[in-house]
Amino acid sequence: xxxxxxxxxxxxxxxxxxxxxxxxxxxxxxxxMDDVMYSAKDMTAKVEIVLIDKSGKEKTREALISQKGTKxxxxxxTAPASQAGxxxxxxxxxxxxxxxxxxxxxxxxxxxxxxxxxAGTDFTYDDMESKPYTEKYTPKLLPAExxxxxxxxxxxxxxxxxxxxxxxxxKSEFYPTYMEYYDKGNHKLKESTYHFVRxxxxxxxxxxxxxxxxKNHITKMIMSDVKYDxxxxxxxxxxxxxxx
Amino acid sequence: MKNRNIIIIFLIAMIFxxxxxxxxxxxxxxxxxxxxxxxxxxxxxxxxxxxxxxxLSVKLEKKMKGKAKFYSEVWLRNIGLPNIxxxxxxxxxxxxxPWNLEIREAYVExxxxxxxNLDVKIGRQRIAWGTADKFNPTDNVNxxxxxxxxxxxxHRGSDAVTLNYYFSSDYSLQSVFVxxxxxxxxxxxxFANLLNMNMELPQGLVLKSxxxxxxTPRYNIGESSTAxxxxxxxxxxxxxxxxxxxxxxxxxFDAYNTLVPFDTLxxxxxxxxxxxxxxxxxxxxxxxxxGGVGLWGESAVFLPEHKHVMTTDVSALYPASPVPVxxxxxxxxxxxxxxxVLGADYSFANNSYLNIQYLHGFVNESGSKNLNDYVVLRxxxxxxxxxxxxxxxxxxxxxxxxxxxKNNYAIFYVPQITYMATDNVELDxxxxxxxxxxxxxFAKLAxxxxxxxxxxxxx
Numbered sequence: 001x002x003x004x005x006x007x008x009x010x011x012x013x014x015x016x017x018x019x020x021x022x023x024x025x026x027x028x029x030x031x032x033m034d035d036v037m038y039s040a041k042d043m044t045a046k047v048e049i050v051l052i053d054k055s056g057k058e059k060t061r062e063a064l065i066s067q068k069g070t071k072x073x074x075x076x077x078t079a080p081a082s083q084a085g086x087x088x089x090x091x092x093x094x095x096x097x098x099x100x101x102x103x104x105x106x107x108x109x110x111x112x113x114x115x116x117x118x119a120g121t122d123f124t125y126d127d128m129e130s131k132p133y134t135e136k137y138t139p140k141l142l143p144a145e146x147x148x149x150x151x152x153x154x155x156x157x158x159x160x161x162x163x164x165x166x167x168x169x170x171k172s173e174f175y176p177t178y179m180e181y182y183d184k185g186n187h188k189l190k191e192s193t194y195h196f197v198r199x200x201x202x203x204x205x206x207x208x209x210x211x212x213x214x215k216n217h218i219t220k221m222i223m224s225d226v227k228y229d230x231x232x233x234x235x236x237x238x239x240x241x242x243x244x
Numbered sequence: 245m246k247n248r249n250i251i252i253i254f255l256i257a258m259i260f261x262x263x264x265x266x267x268x269x270x271x272x273x274x275x276x277x278x279x280x281x282x283x284x285x286x287x288x289x290x291x292x293x294x295x296x297x298x299x300l301s302v303k304l305e306k307k308m309k310g311k312a313k314f315y316s317e318v319w320l321r322n323i324g325l326p327n328i329x330x331x332x333x334x335x336x337x338x339x340x341x342p343w344n345l346e347i348r349e350a351y352v353e354x355x356x357x358x359x360x361n362l363d364v365k366i367g368r369q370r371i372a373w374g375t376a377d378k379f380n381p382t383d384n385v386n387x388x389x390x391x392x393x394x395x396x397x398x399h400r401g402s403d404a405v406t407l408n409y410y411f412s413s414d415y416s417l418q419s420v421f422v423x424x425x426x427x428x429x430x431x432x433x434x435f436a437n438l439l440n441m442n443m444e445l446p447q448g449l450v451l452k453s454x455x456x457x458x459x460t461p462r463y464n465i466g467e468s469s470t471a472x473x474x475x476x477x478x479x480x481x482x483x484x485x486x487x488x489x490x491x492x493x494x495x496x497f498d499a500y501n502t503l504v505p506f507d508t509l510x511x512x513x514x515x516x517x518x519x520x521x522x523x524x525x526x527x528x529x530x531x532x533x534x535g536g537v538g539l540w541g542e543s544a545v546f547l548p549e550h551k552h553v554m555t556t557d558v559s560a561l562y563p564a565s566p567v568p569v570x571x572x573x574x575x576x577x578x579x580x581x582x583x584x585v586l587g588a589d590y591s592f593a594n595n596s597y598l599n600i601q602y603l604h605g606f607v608n609e610s611g612s613k614n615l616n617d618y619v620v621l622r623x624x625x626x627x628x629x630x631x632x633x634x635x636x637x638x639x640x641x642x643x644x645x646x647x648x649x650k651n652n653y654a655i656f657y658v659p660q661i662t663y664m665a666t667d668n669v670e671l672d673x674x675x676x677x678x679x680x681x682x683x684x685x686f687a688k689l690a691x692x693x694x695x696x697x698x699x700x701x702x703x
Contacts, residue, residue, distance in 0.1 A: 237413075
């Protein structure tokens, strides 16, 4: 009887340590991915957004993006003409402002907008956010594939629109290569693929393709003219700059 | 006519030349704008045309090495319907096809002048104050543009100097100075009389003719200028501002009426003398997000500089009286009164959006006794990657006398469908259904239920 108890205890300890080691590995991988994605101090780029509907018809939007760290960003549309000049300023603690030239003033937007599609794309405001994944999700390691680690991410916030994400991370460079998004009913909603290139000392998501499986609609986000570490300051991410 | 052709040729040439320059150089003069047609038809038979407007908006912008910006917006419009009275009018294309040219804005903004924290903007500009949607009681620097009575909240630009000093990224102080007084402009077309006050005459008298004279403030700093300060801040997740404006009422007040007999049946002619009283306006607004819900509030306290008394001279009706016969009525006391707006909005995950506002005091109302209570609601849904936007619930209600609601109310329902036919072509179909009783703007619109169609091409 004593032997049985001991073996149960040992098994439990192994399981506990095993799980802990597993979680730690998953956390480490996710942390490394965050480091790869968000290690630059700041970044500016041109973004081309291509919307492809189920019949293959394409529409293009263009924007300029400026970002400092993971919490400050200005996204300014430059085309098409109907959207040119519209800009969104994202600041820490979910503070967001929308600037529409026709109104001549900024408008504070509520954080509920985060679950909505961003400007007709398949990305939500939440998807566009550059908050580190380690701050938004709890990772769990799944069996790895040939070149990638596979993680299951569960949102920390109950208000997330997703029940989980399945993430594939490049084993050698730790950038994401593929992601699946599951809705609250645990149905696969969207999937995204990433094409990273090295620019200087940083890996850049040169092209992200997001496919909405329900709508059979695709959004491609293509970055160009990417510049890192230009010394942007907090003053570049203010309502004053948003309106310039 | 020759001038019009020159203007049109100039605008078209400018569009092509600046587009070519833009393609070559990002810092070149940028030209944007839109062409919009706005047609409205009354629903009641015989379905009169209520509005005809074809607008070319041309916006020019040039940034100068990040140190300054030039911006202008010009409207070239064909507005209104031909008003032909005499055969001679048939020779006049301005009557056959009325048009106008308007400089909405034209300013230069200099960033970091004298100090890196100071921005200066000089020229005709829109100075938009307030956080509420469309209905902003603190937004009084620019005159209201009531031309299109359904475009609430539209203002004209003012020729002004604006200084913005940024203490930090969260706190700033804005000072504005408008040297010349510009009154609000009134509605046009069939809506022309909607903002006119009902004139109450002594019993037995009937208004037969009406004339008026408007006194504008003398054009000097003391009388015609408007000046204001606004302190803006952000703390604990809340945007807020405090403002003060030394301005005028944009709509004229009746100061002196002279009644003269018109006929022997009790008909009278009225001559009114109108003026624009000085007013001090203290404002406050805030905006925040709580649990995903956007919340805002905005209030303006108006303090008239003088008590406003309307004198009605009826001496001509009493020729035997040894002394002038005058009737004085206090129209606006020298007491503060407050207009305010409280609002909330929420964006749902299914791409729908809800916005609700409560207003105390509409844009054309003044004096504590004349302020009414409004609720305005809008729920809109977006489909097909935002190409189609439908607002099935859009409208509101007003009660002008809570003691007698059934005779003093109005409801309005304004459902809207907007479709982006291409990236730059927007089609918009809106219905305006108004119902009500009593002396309020929306009740007066009850005769103008209409269908509105707009097409906008942006370039």
